[in-house]
Amino acid sequence: MEKIVLAMTRSAASVVLMYLIGFLVLGDVPWHSPGVPLMVASLLLGGWVGASIGSRSARWCRPRRSASCSR
Numbered sequence: 001m002e003k004i005v006l007a008m009t010r011s012a013a014s015v016v017l018m019y020l021i022g023f024l025v026l027g028d029v030p031w032h033s034p035g036v037p038l039m040v041a042s043l044l045l046g047g048w049v050g051a052s053i054g055s056r057s058a059r060w061c062r063p064r065r066s067a068s069c070s071r
Helices: 001-025 031-058
Strands: none
Touching: 001 031
16 A cells, blocks of 8 residues: 555656646646646556556565566
Protein backbone atom coordinates (compact mmCIF):
# COMPACT_ATOMS: atom_id res chain seq x y z
CA MET A 1 0.00 0.00 0.00
CA GLU A 2 2.85 2.39 0.75
CA LYS A 3 4.20 1.93 -2.79
CA ILE A 4 0.89 3.07 -4.21
CA VAL A 5 0.79 6.14 -1.96
CA LEU A 6 4.38 6.99 -2.82
CA ALA A 7 3.75 6.57 -6.55
CA MET A 8 0.67 8.80 -6.39
CA THR A 9 2.61 11.42 -4.42
CA ARG A 10 5.38 11.38 -7.01
CA SER A 11 2.89 11.69 -9.84
CA ALA A 12 1.16 14.62 -8.12
CA ALA A 13 4.53 16.33 -7.69
CA SER A 14 5.26 15.72 -11.38
CA VAL A 15 1.93 17.29 -12.36
CA VAL A 16 2.67 20.41 -10.33
CA LEU A 17 6.22 20.64 -11.69
CA MET A 18 5.15 20.21 -15.30
CA TYR A 19 2.37 22.77 -14.87
CA LEU A 20 4.90 25.29 -13.54
CA ILE A 21 7.33 24.55 -16.38
CA GLY A 22 4.53 24.93 -18.90
CA PHE A 23 3.58 28.25 -17.33
CA LEU A 24 7.19 29.48 -17.55
CA VAL A 25 7.64 28.36 -21.15
CA LEU A 26 4.25 29.33 -22.56
CA GLY A 27 3.51 32.31 -20.36
CA ASP A 28 -0.08 31.23 -19.76
CA VAL A 29 -1.49 27.77 -19.25
CA PRO A 30 -5.29 27.54 -19.42
CA TRP A 31 -6.93 25.92 -16.44
CA HIS A 32 -10.27 24.21 -16.91
CA SER A 33 -12.05 23.04 -13.78
CA PRO A 34 -14.05 20.31 -15.61
CA GLY A 35 -10.72 18.54 -16.24
CA VAL A 36 -10.02 18.01 -12.52
CA PRO A 37 -11.81 14.63 -12.25
CA LEU A 38 -9.86 13.34 -15.24
CA MET A 39 -6.61 14.57 -13.65
CA VAL A 40 -7.44 12.82 -10.36
CA ALA A 41 -8.34 9.62 -12.19
CA SER A 42 -5.06 9.80 -14.13
CA LEU A 43 -3.11 10.27 -10.90
CA LEU A 44 -4.80 7.29 -9.28
CA LEU A 45 -4.37 5.06 -12.32
CA GLY A 46 -0.75 6.15 -12.82
CA GLY A 47 0.06 5.49 -9.17
CA TRP A 48 -1.56 2.08 -9.30
CA VAL A 49 0.22 1.08 -12.51
CA GLY A 50 3.57 2.43 -11.31
CA ALA A 51 3.31 0.58 -8.01
CA SER A 52 2.33 -2.67 -9.71
CA ILE A 53 5.24 -2.44 -12.16
CA GLY A 54 7.59 -1.66 -9.28
CA SER A 55 6.43 -4.56 -7.17
CA ARG A 56 6.53 -6.93 -10.16
CA SER A 57 10.09 -5.92 -11.05
CA ALA A 58 11.09 -6.28 -7.39
CA ARG A 59 9.91 -9.89 -7.50
CA TRP A 60 11.95 -10.62 -10.62
CA CYS A 61 15.20 -9.27 -9.18
CA ARG A 62 17.05 -11.06 -6.47
CA PRO A 63 18.59 -8.80 -3.81
CA ARG A 64 22.08 -10.10 -4.56
CA ARG A 65 21.90 -9.21 -8.25
CA SER A 66 19.95 -5.95 -8.22
CA ALA A 67 22.25 -4.35 -10.83
CA SER A 68 21.55 -7.02 -13.43
CA CYS A 69 17.87 -7.87 -13.31
CA SER A 70 17.61 -10.43 -16.06
CA ARG A 71 15.16 -13.23 -15.83
